[in-house]
Amino acid sequence: MSVAGYEDLLNGPVKKYLELSQKIGGDVAAHSKLVEKALQIQLQFVQKAANRSAPANQSEQVSLLAPMSAQIQQIQEFRERNRGSPFFNHLSAISESIPALGWVAVSPTPAPYIKEMNDAGQFYTNRVLKDWKEKDKIHIDWCKAWVQTLTDLQQYVRQHHTTGLVWGKTGIAPVGIPPPPPPSMPIEDVSLVINDDRSALFAQINQGEDITKKLKKVTSEMQTHKNPALRAGPAPFKAPAVTSIKSVLPANAPIDKPSVFTRDGKKWLVVGN
Template sequence: MSVTGFHDIISGPLADYSKISQKIGGDVAEHSKLVQDAFKAQMDYLKLASESAQPPQSEVVNLLRPTSDKISAIQNYRENHRSSAFFNHLSAISESISALGWVTVSPTPAPYVKEMNDAGQFYTNRVLKEWKEKDKVHVDWVKAWVQTLNDLQAYIKQYHTTGLVWSGKGVAKGSIPPPPPGCPPPPPPVIDFNIGGAGDGAAVDRSALFAEINKGQDITKGLKKVTDDMQTHKNPTLRQGPAPFKATTVKATSIVKPTKVEKPASFVKDGKKWMIEYQKENHNLVVDNAEMTNVVYMYRCENSTLTVKGKLNSVTLDSCKKTSIVFDSLVSSIEFINCQSVQMQVLGKVPTISIDKTDGCQIYLSKDSLDVEIISSKSSEMNVLIPKGDGDYTEIPIPEQFKTRVTANKTLATEIVENKG
């Protein structure tokens, strides 16, 4: 039943997602083939679990490798197609495909799938925002993928509530079978109760045995005396021996992650898009003569500073750490996604600042940007610095804590909770 339930996901919402992906075509279609392969690899693993006993933890990694390799291929495809017109589609899948790692989670794997679904929500929302007015097919694509993960979560709740269930029968394919049973132990020796050793069938003479028992305290006279060199408290060397047995602990197995490869830093212009990636310890990055149709995309830069000269369309910082950006003016917006300890300074005007899943963001505004709109979600330690006019700034934190209540009209009313600490 467990395998049948998972097959229903593959033939149901996943099949819809694949069909719509082929209709969209391009990178989305190619990416969907990798996703199908990943689900098929998990199907094989679930079939193995339904037919076999759970293998040793040391062998689970090898059995999970086909699934983990497919997950890596899906994520690497996104990394190698960052300039794709469907980058948000690729990112939505790459951020949430790790949901297939639920087979290594216990005792509650279902919430893990929901977390992965939520992780891809940022990009599915961007797909909806970009395409809902252009082409409804992309809206159906989002619904099919989200439904696939929702059905996966429901499937786990029904069949594997506390973790992957193994059948307990047979030996998992690829595992080492247990050794064959050894020879049975020899039968116990036959005790001859004929004290006299007579073997002629006469009655057993037990008189000698009872005589020994009736000696009372004298029965111990024949025992050897324990000398000082035999006593452990007087001879410490006798206490030295092998260390006591310690049970080894086995860590929970996780999906094998690909080895991180340090990619070379790049600074290239691809059409109207400036791609700045993997820059480290570089504070001399400059985009000069920017045009209003240009966009800047910074990815995985660390401890670096970028200066943009000229007015351009938009700026995005994705997965950057300790990175700063200074620019003149923007037509659209600047976005911070999955960043840590970042700073920005606008010298002219910026209409919108978006902060998502970012910890630590310092925003230096100019006098021309005081009408800016700042949109934040799932972020912390955000501060806006407003110029006073004397070269100094007033620092104001962006609220992170809110209180929501149900009104008399059965709607929600939310207000800021000020930090008194």
Template sequence: MSVVGFTDIVQGPLALYLQYSLKIGGDVAQHSQIVQQAFNAQLQFLQLASQSGKPSNQNDLINLLRPTSDCISNIQNFRESNRTSPFFNHLSAVSESIPALGWVTVSPAPAPYVKEMNDAGQFYTNRVLKDWKEKNKIHVDWVKSWTQTLTDLQAFVKQWHTTGAPLPPPPMDFSAPIADDNLDRSALFAQLNQGANITSHLKKVTPDMQSHKNPALKQGGPVSSITPSHTSGVSSGVRVDKPPKFVRDGKKWLIEHQKGNHQLLVENAEMNNVVYLYNCVDSTVIIKGKINSITVDSCKKTAIVFDNLVAVIEFINCQSVQMQVFGKVPTISIDKTDGCQIYLSQDSLDVEIVSAKSSEMNVLIPKGNGDYTEIPIPEQFKTTILPNQTLKTLVVENKG
């Protein structure tokens, strides 16, 4: 019955998505063919699982899942190779949400993961609707058919695989290409919506973790009591060769090489303290109190939540990062970063945001009812030369 249920998705909303993709044509049609391959690969996997049960060893399981994983990689790579496409928003909507097929590696309760991936593509489906709803209804139908495909997938997983697929989660990354350090930018950090509860069950920095009280830490060794807890349903897929570090060195808090750790808490910090994150992957850092500044350097799929800043938070060379402020932040700097979600508070609406060489940046402004209004930061500009031989630069709305 599980196979039948998945077949209904393939023959129902997915078939409609493929039809509308062919009508739109171009890159959308070509992209949809890879999507069809991905769903067919998962159908074949479910058929084998229903007939054979759990594979005898982990390598067999990896080989069975590889066709689906390869298709997901191809879908995301197609988007990256066609960033100038007039249908870039269409390609992005699918690429951001296609990791939903990785539900087979999530245990327990994979259904919420599918919804999370569906929501991850909503930013781009909204752009498609904005650009095309008055021009061509096919694009509206295209959006509806794709989101319905993932909605039905979530219902299918909830009905037939409530606690996960009948197999152990393999060490595979369905959110990034195989053997590649590029992460998908679809990860949503549920921790950001927990409010005051966000600090529950977090590990704290004790005196023995502070290098000015424990000189041995300055030798670069790892803090033994701070170890990554792999709470994410899907592995990050990025190798971290150096040991994780979470230490306080005088006024500096150094958080480096953390992977899959959502229990990082900076507490009892002072106003002249600075926090420096480097090479962290799939992690969340909570900072309590008021500090001077934060630097997030070369991090991927990482979220940082804080109360108040005196100066600035900087994102440098990052991918798929998020921040949320509960109090005040004067300045946000974004440099060479792809994918940055900025959740503001009512007290921080006077913030200045400076960005350069970055893309996919969004500011989320609170509505007052717990919801946010999402506004993209411009990425395109038009410069002309004036008669007095000076330059005039204007923001150009991104049409995809």
């Protein structure tokens, strides 16, 4: 369906744009040949994507997009080489909006991206309309055909590639993705626990006045306004008394003194215990 939809696009407004470009002739006709090739390259890209998995890495993606990128660059360079052309606004309308073909590398909003590029090109199509509306209607139809081409491309992408280019096969998950978390409690088990708790709660509520039968009666001894002793609160904390070391030792206990080294001439004497 994706490939067939793109072929319908080529057989519709794109075909009309190419026919009118040839009628205008000159630089517009030559430029349209480059545009036609770019659209054919994109068709081949869409066909390839429909039959393979997504690129495994960025390097492979760049390689796949290289032909289309190079063709878009040729379209824009043609405009730069022909700034003195009487159809410069025609060339600019295409060159400013042709990056819309880059939607294949845009995610998750490829369709809005195409609209942005279409709007950028309409700055120059409006100039063409202003310059040629009184001279030749074919230029008016040419502008409408190109704007319609990008409008239909946007609709095609919105229908078949809503959040980005869809690849035909599921690729292997990139290296480095952590394994899935361990299975949690089944949903039905959780619901049973919740239901049990709710059932117990509702059963207690439904007891009505009977629920108060299990409560203990508060006596006058347990009421603070009738028993002042309860208002005093617990006694403040007192740190335990610290007993000195001297009080532990007996009065006549010998006290060890550290040994002292003294020198008597060439001899060392040790004085102490």
